[in-house]
Amino acid sequence: MPGAGSFRADLGASVVVALVALPLCVGVAVASGVPAELGIVTGVAGGLVTGWFRGSELQVSGPAAGLTVLVYEAVGTYGLPALGVLVLAAGMVQLGLGALRLGRWFRAISLAVVHGMLAGIGLVLIAGQLYALGGVRAPGQTLAKLGGMHELGAQADWAAVALGAGTIAVMVLWRRVPTGLRVVPGALVGVAAATAVAALLRLPVETVRVTGVLEAVSPPGWSDFGALGSVGAVGTVVALALIASAETLFSAAAVDRMHEGPRTDYDRELVGQGVGNAVCGLLGALPMTAVIVRSSANVEAGARTRASRILHGGWLLLFAVALPQVLAVVPLAALAGVLLHAGWKLLPARAVAALWRTHRGEAVVLVVTAGSILATSLFEGVLVGLVLAVAKAAWETSHVHVEAVWEGEELCVRVVGNASFLRLPKLLDSLEALPHGPSVRLDLSGLRHLDHACLTALEGWERKRMPLPGREGVI
Secondary structure (H helix, E strand, C coil): CCCHHHHHHHHHHHHHHHHHHHHHHHHHHHHCCCCHHHHHHHHHHHHHCHHHCCCCCCCCEECCHHHHHHHHHHHHHHCHHHHHHHHHHHHHHHHHHHHCCCHHHHHHCCHHHHHHHHHHHHHHHHHHHHHHHCCCCCCCCHHHHHHCHHHHHHHCCHHHHHHHHHHHHHHHHHCCCCCCHHHCCHHHHHHHHHHHHHHHHCCCCCECCCCCHHHHCCCCCHHHHHHHHCHHHHHHHHHHHHHHHHHHHHHHHHHHCCCCCCCCCHHHHHHHHHHHHHHHHHCCCCCCEECHHHHHHHHHCCCCCCHHHHHHHHHHHHHHHHCHHHHCCCEHHHHHHHHHHHHHHHCCHHHHHHHHHHCHHHHHHHHHHHHHHHHCCHHHHHHHHHHHHHHHHHHHHCCEEEEEEEECCEEEEEEEEEECHHHHHHHHHHHHCCCCCCEEEEEEEEEEEECHHHHHHHHHHHHHHCCCCCCCCEC
16 A cells, blocks of 8 residues: 555646646547546546556546547547547447457557658647637638638637637746746646736637536437447547557557656557447447656655545546536636647657658658548548558568579579569569570578469469470479
8 A cells, every 4th residue: 555655646646637637628529529527527537537557656637739630520420418428339339358368469550650640640639729819700721721721810819819819828838937936837827817908808709618517418319429330430430549548558668758657558548438339339428548747747746656646537537526616717718828728738849850860761651641640631631641650661671682593504583582473573673684504593491481473473484485395483
């Protein structure tokens, strides 16, 4: 059992994490097109449910900016009542993946695809929240949002823009204040400052609509499960499960590097996330994932055990139940500023620059993944990135070359490497360029891999060079 010193450290850290989480929970919910309270419900479940599981001791879960795009599309397509069904199904998928001990395999996903996914999410988030910042109704598709940017200035509410820009400025400048003051999160300070300015000046800006946490909870009915009958809904479930799991486990790997405590059990963490999302689905709330911002705040605040993340869920519940009227005066533009800042931080500018200097192919995968997300959807864009990453890996590993040595009157042709159909044109060009001789011996013992297409081509080339029956290459 943790001692009194550990409990005091965890208690202090839990307050800090709750203060960090509160504006993010509300902002993610608003950006996802659902009532603000549902974001808090997911944050509470991330602490009071997932927090108990022995996966990653110090990692904190809740609604994440990385899922806003997918949730917004799902709510727009299937309606808010179906969201709980989709999240519940995604949680069950995560439970199955954890039970089958597949959590560790998420570490095999190309880092370029992950960075590209985050970049795409960041760009989509920025495109959407620029409209929210100006108090303008946004077009449905991301490309339409980007195309309408030139008209945004003429329609924007500049009082709302000033509040949002001020929120961002406070968040950026807050990192330069003395360490003692930084115990209070910059996002909370920025939102509080914008709220105070809007109230004092009585600015006519749109604020968060609040109905109460208990009133916002809406468990799915039996009729809502009919949404799972469509292929698109199943694809949404798979996308929610895989993206939430990948973000969680990559976050866990990052958190493990921040402390000296127990390392993450990836399969247990996946089970915990699955249970948490199943509970969120039953409550009709947003999906959850582990979030690096809250997790790093937890570690930096001195947390020692998982008690801190459990307690943070309790604080969120207390804030939501005891102070719901406070949320009703928060300007939407301030939350848009928080999410714009979050979207900007998702853009991996340094990663792209580093990859371009060292592994340009990986940089191309990253950029194509992000661009595909902008042009299509999050799920389809990630699939494009994964296919491109696999194709790139297959191309780079299928090196093959031909060595030709005369041994008296006989030309010994040795093929070395990995002979796959990707390198077949190069292989045939090399073979056709060899000099003709009275006798040819084909040696394939240097091949580590030989697929059917290359084997057929090599046999055809050998028959062409050696028409005599009964003569075969040495394999």
